[in-house]
Amino acid sequence: MGVTSAQTEAPLPPKNALEPDQPLPEKKAELSDPASASELEDVEVGAVNETSLLRKLDIKLLPAVGILYLLSFLDRSNVGNARIEGLLVDLKMTGNQYLTGLTLYFIGYVLFEVPCNIILKRTTPRFWLPTLTILWGIVATLMGVVQNMSGFFAARFFLGVTESGLFPGVVYYFSMWYKRRERQFRISLFFSAAALAGSFGGILAYGIGRMRVVFDNGWRWIFILEGLATILVAVAAYWFIYNYPDTAEFLTDKERIFIRNRLASDSDATHDERFNWANVAKALKDPKCWLYGLSFHTMSLPLYTFSLFLPTIINSLGYGTATSQLLTIPPYAFAFLTTVTIATISERLHKRAVFIILSAALAMIGYIILLANSDPLHRPGVSYAGTFFAAGGIYPATALALSWPAINVSGQTKRAVANAMQISIGNLGAVLGTQLYRQFDGPRFFVGHGFALGYLAGNIVVSGVLYFVLKRENERRDGFTAEVQEVGDLVDWSGDEDPRWRFQY
Numbered sequence: 092m093g094v095t096s097a098q099t100e101a102p103l104p105p106k107n108a109l110e111p112d113q114p115l116p117e118k119k120a121e122l123s124d125p126a127s128a129s130e131l132e133d134v135e136v137g138a139v140n141e142t143s144l145l146r147k148l149d150i151k152l153l154p155a156v157g158i159l160y161l162l163s164f165l166d167r168s169n170v171g172n173a174r175i176e177g178l179l180v181d182l183k184m185t186g187n188q189y190l191t192g193l194t195l196y197f198i199g200y201v202l203f204e205v206p207c208n209i210i211l212k213r214t215t216p217r218f219w220l221p222t223l224t225i226l227w228g229i230v231a232t233l234m235g236v237v238q239n240m241s242g243f244f245a246a247r248f249f250l251g252v253t254e255s256g257l258f259p260g261v262v263y264y265f266s267m268w269y270k271r272r273e274r275q276f277r278i279s280l281f282f283s284a285a286a287l288a289g290s291f292g293g294i295l296a297y298g299i300g301r302m303r304v305v306f307d308n309g310w311r312w313i314f315i316l317e318g319l320a321t322i323l324v325a326v327a328a329y330w331f332i333y334n335y336p337d338t339a340e341f342l343t344d345k346e347r348i349f350i351r352n353r354l355a356s357d358s359d360a361t362h363d364e365r366f367n368w369a370n371v372a373k374a375l376k377d378p379k380c381w382l383y384g385l386s387f388h389t390m391s392l393p394l395y396t397f398s399l400f401l402p403t404i405i406n407s408l409g410y411g412t413a414t415s416q417l418l419t420i421p422p423y424a425f426a427f428l429t430t431v432t433i434a435t436i437s438e439r440l441h442k443r444a445v446f447i448i449l450s451a452a453l454a455m456i457g458y459i460i461l462l463a464n465s466d467p468l469h470r471p472g473v474s475y476a477g478t479f480f481a482a483g484g485i486y487p488a489t490a491l492a493l494s495w496p497a498i499n500v501s502g503q504t505k506r507a508v509a510n511a512m513q514i515s516i517g518n519l520g521a522v523l524g525t526q527l528y529r530q531f532d533g534p535r536f537f538v539g540h541g542f543a544l545g546y547l548a549g550n551i552v553v554s555g556v557l558y559f560v561l562k563r564e565n566e567r568r569d570g571f572t573a574e575v576q577e578v579g580d581l582v583d584w585s586g587d588e589d590p591r592w593r594f595q596y
Contacts, residue, residue: 139349148268151341153277155331156261157284159224162321163254164288165295166231167196168398169313170247172296175406175415176310184240186530192240192247193399193525199251201515201522207256208263208511212366212504215334216264220257224325227253232318235311259510262497266506267335267360270353271595272441275494279434282490286430286482289398289423296402297416355579359501359586362579370504373586379594380500380509382557384516386447386492389550392520393454393485393543400528400539401478404461407533408471418475426482429453433487443498444558444596447491451550454484458544467534474534481543488550499561499594501578502586520546561596568593 170178170193179189211219230253234246261281265274299316300309333339336350354360364370374380401422406415429450437446457480460473467474496513500506527539568574568590575591578584587594 138345141349141353144346144349145273147341147346149277151333151339152265152268153280155328155333156220156264157281158324159220159257159328160261160281161284161288161291162224162317162324163227163257164285164398165292165317166227166321167250167254168288169292169296169317170234171399171402172292172300172416172419173310173313175402175412176296176300176313177308178310181308181310182237182240182243184243188240190526190529192243194522195244195248196251197395197518197522197525199248200255201251201518203252203255204259204515204518205508205511208259208507209366209371211256211260211263212507216260217329217332217334220260220264220332221325221328223253223256223260224328225322228318228321228325230318231321232315235314235318255514258493259507259514262493262510263503263507266358266497267503268350268354271357271498272438274497275443275491276434276438278494278497279430279437279487279490282493283427283430283434283486285398286423286427286486289401289482290420290427293402293416293419293423297413300413300416351579355577357576357578359503359578359584362503362584364503366504370502370586371508373502373588374500374505374508374512377500377505377509377588379557379560380496380512381516382553382560383492383495383499383509384513386495386550386553386557387489387513387517388520389546389553390451390485390489390492390520391517392524392546393458393481394489395518395521396524396527396539396543397478397481397485399525400536403528403533404478404536405475407467407536408474409468409534410471422478422482425479426486429483430487430490434490437491441595443491443495444554447488447554448551450484450488450491451547451554452484454481454488455544455547457481457484458540458547461540462535462537462544464535484547488547492550492554495557500587501584501589501592505586558596561594565593565596 174189178184179186184192207219207223227250230246230250234243234250237243237246262278265277265281269277295317296313299312333341336342336347336354339347342350351361401419402415405418406412410418433446433450437443457477460477460480464470464473464477493513496506496509500509524539524542527542528536529538532538572590574593575581578589578592586592
């Protein structure tokens, strides 16, 4: 194991992709015969327990990428914890200059997401994901030694650049392992690491912030220690991140064949698709891909303003620095529970849009409470309760919105680009959001909370539009051709524009 090559390791080819004139061993010849292939599939179904195999995949894949995303979200959002530990004073920055630094992170993030997913498609997950993690770990560590505003700005920008490829890359990665109906739940579990990062961030900031060794203020150690931890995990990730089913060492030959068969039954993951720019253009020209981006755009502003400014919001209610760090933990823990619960229900009922809408509505209640509390300094508990509603709705709505391209876009390159497009378009909302919680707006933060409330209402509208667009397109296609789920076995498959494809909503 380890990084020995940056060459693309393609998934297993479709069963009918073999050249008819090519001499093959007897076993391969059997696979080209439909009857024999069917018999082999029956044997494998009997020999491999699907439930046990799925559990095996989850154990091997989800914790590995989940811990990388936890570290990613921790390293991007710990700046909020560092702020109330004295970062602005030491770097001689104003509150608005601090907001500019937050904005630069998302500019770097937006600019490099699509290129990062193209690199992933042309290399391998085992090479690219740990390499990205090492790079952002280095930048995150250096955040702890910056001495002025310019250094802070540069570090935030390059942190955005280096973190940009992880989330869209992992969403694409899941699509090469799991069937369509299984991806949304796994993506939601993966994203729930963001809520865990918030809880851990509060605990770590409370403990690390008390350190006064070498530096006068403990905020520097928040960056240094958490950044070094990221680097150590990233080096180990070269050995615990796997590529695709055809090369994963933990699978037996029977399990590889079984995975190939089950993926071929409803997705294109078994196609040997080579990168080409025409497939990139397909994503850019598809209005649905832009709508998927808008669905995340309307969630990214509430998501990132909440994660970046929650310590500041709580601190402005009159709580001390140490208490504020600890009080960030419960809302994130609640968000983790709602994300997993709603994802589970959504998966069982095979409904997406309705749960996004309900979750966004729950978050809206939270911001209404925050805005309606006319005297938060004397009634801090009311505003603090509002943060629970906000967190409990924002995180599950975002997780479900982010799963839409993974389950609805067919064509490997198009899907990789669509995933990156969604995050790029979405994070433009975060760029705006970083300018909304200004230094002297607390404790009510009318502008920030008001924008978050409006964006959540916008998300309900976008989710409703997507619901009707996808439903109408399915009905139109039903009028002239039947659905074909076994797209992995089709040699003439062109992607989700094929009328035999059906969208999930």
